[in-house]
Amino acid sequence: MYGGLVWSLARRMLRNSDEAEDAVQEIFVEIWRNADRFDETKASETTFIAMLTRRRLIDRIRFSQRRLSPDSLDDVLLEPFTRTDKSMETCVEAEEAAEAMRNLRPEQQQVLRLSIVEGMSHKEIAEATGMPLGTVKTHARRGLLQVRELMGLNTNLQEAKA
Amino acid sequence: MTDAQKELLYDLLAKQVTEGLTADERKQLDTYDPAIVKAELRALETTAAAIGMASVEIEPMPDHLFSRIAAAAPAVLKEKETAFDGGAPIPSMSRIITADEVFKRKPRTFVFGLLGWVVTAVLLVVLGIQFYATRVSKQPEKAVVALPSPSAPLSATDQRDELLRSAPDLITATWAPGNMKDLQVSGDVVWSDAKQEGFVRLRGLPPNDPATTSYQLWIFDRSQDPETPIDGGVFDVNSNGEVIMPIHASLRTLKPQMFAITLEKAGGVMRSKREKITALAKVETQKS
Numbered sequence: 001m002y003g004g005l006v007w008s009l010a011r012r013m014l015r016n017s018d019e020a021e022d023a024v025q026e027i028f029v030e031i032w033r034n035a036d037r038f039d040e041t042k043a044s045e046t047t048f049i050a051m052l053t054r055r056r057l058i059d060r061i062r063f064s065q066r067r068l069s070p071d072s073l074d075d076v077l078l079e080p081f082t083r084t085d086k087s088m089e090t091c092v093e094a095e096e097a098a099e100a101m102r103n104l105r106p107e108q109q110q111v112l113r114l115s116i117v118e119g120m121s122h123k124e125i126a127e128a129t130g131m132p133l134g135t136v137k138t139h140a141r142r143g144l145l146q147v148r149e150l151m152g153l154n155t156n157l158q159e160a161k162a
Numbered sequence: 163m164t165d166a167q168k169e170l171l172y173d174l175l176a177k178q179v180t181e182g183l184t185a186d187e188r189k190q191l192d193t194y195d196p197a198i199v200k201a202e203l204r205a206l207e208t209t210a211a212a213i214g215m216a217s218v219e220i221e222p223m224p225d226h227l228f229s230r231i232a233a234a235a236p237a238v239l240k241e242k243e244t245a246f247d248g249g250a251p252i253p254s255m256s257r258i259i260t261a262d263e264v265f266k267r268k269p270r271t272f273v274f275g276l277l278g279w280v281v282t283a284v285l286l287v288v289l290g291i292q293f294y295a296t297r298v299s300k301q302p303e304k305a306v307v308a309l310p311s312p313s314a315p316l317s318a319t320d321q322r323d324e325l326l327r328s329a330p331d332l333i334t335a336t337w338a339p340g341n342m343k344d345l346q347v348s349g350d351v352v353w354s355d356a357k358q359e360g361f362v363r364l365r366g367l368p369p370n371d372p373a374t375t376s377y378q379l380w381i382f383d384r385s386q387d388p389e390t391p392i393d394g395g396v397f398d399v400n401s402n403g404e405v406i407m408p409i410h411a412s413l414r415t416l417k418p419q420m421f422a423i424t425l426e427k428a429g430g431v432m433r434s435k436r437e438k439i440t441a442l443a444k445v446e447t448q449k450s
Contacts, residue, residue: 029234
């Protein structure tokens with residue numbers, strides 16, 4: 001049911017099928033072990049699984065110190081942002097996020113896509129795009145907060161800040 | 163909280179949900195109110211997960227990967243069923259959760275949606291086993307180590323020697339007594355992540371009665387919670403002497419940190435109470 005989602009996220013972030021296979025197996029074990037932590041009032045099952053998947057993938061990238069090659073970087077920068085409407089039907093949060101992303105400035109969209117979807121570090125994004133590192137960090141922070149706000153996921157602290 | 167503090171907090175949280183934090187950054191985050199951090203982190207993780215889902219074309223999982231996961235599922239699901247039988251921690255593994263800690267945990271709240279999810283997982287396993295019966299690895303059968311019988315140990319010795327010669331990433335660890343201090347165990351364990359193959363060589367383990375007890379090997383690797391080490395297989399010892407046996411890891415094992423052998427009821431257990439730890443081996447070296 002969620003195999004395709006976990007596999008696709010892993011393939012995209014790790015960019016290596018062998019490593020993605022190992023990661024997916026680890027992730028499913030973790031999903032089974034953490035099933036009791038799922039809280040349907042916080043997010044959908046699909047989003048919960050995507051969250052666990054991303055946590056493990058981030059750990060794996062940090063552990064392996066994976067770096068993109070110049071060739072694969074060109075591919076990354078040219079890839080489109082949104083997936084097809086058909087595959088988005090499975091999760092309301094994904095639809096809301098896609099809609100929210102369209103409201104961001106293009107450079108914010110680019111930073112979030114490279115960071116969240118492609119698994120690139122802020123430093124890698126700065127090197128790839130020519131943006132100063134501080135600017136990348138600012139786009140990541142503001143972009144995430146803006147998408148969160150548009151998705152209606154604000155907390156008390158964020159509302160106080162606004 | 164000042165605006166500058168809030169900005170730093172969100173910088174740290176944004177980094178955590180996109181690429182993870184360094185140790186120093188983690189310390190900075192720890193200076194904030196944990197309740198605020200938890201709530202903010204959850205919201206931003208949800209946001210990042212939704213962006214991730216919105217941005218990938220979903221591809222089906224490859225069949226061979228499906229079969230690998232299906233083969234691993236029964237052990238994990240059974241482990242969850244028996245996950246609350248507690249037990250004392252293995253010495254010197256600080257992250258192992260003790261029985262008290264286990265019992266202090268919140269009771270599980272299985273919502274209907276989650277129940278359906280688990281049922282789906284079970285069905286996946288059953289279907290996976292049916293469809294891939296010829297391809298999934300069989301559960302390792304109990305190994306009977308019968309020294310000084312000449313054939314089986316020699317075969318294991320040869321296999322071990324071959325692994326020592328060919329593995330590019332061999333790790334080794336030396337056996338020492340566990341919590342049964344009167345046992346004078348010695349020997350070593352070797353393991354290769356690349357080959358997913360390893361061997362236990364052990365002396366001083368007393369013969370067990372196969373009708374009532376089994377020895378069981380456990381592997382603590384970097385990917386597993388120390389509370390739930392990987393089952394490395396069960397075996398009997400029916401003669402004093404040197405035991406050499408292959409490791410039958412039930413899950414893919416990466417960078418083991420420690421191995422343990424416990425004495426359990428016949429056939430082994432899904433989760434050890436760790437009452438009788440006959441031997442421990444901490445990883446010392448890795449061949450580069």
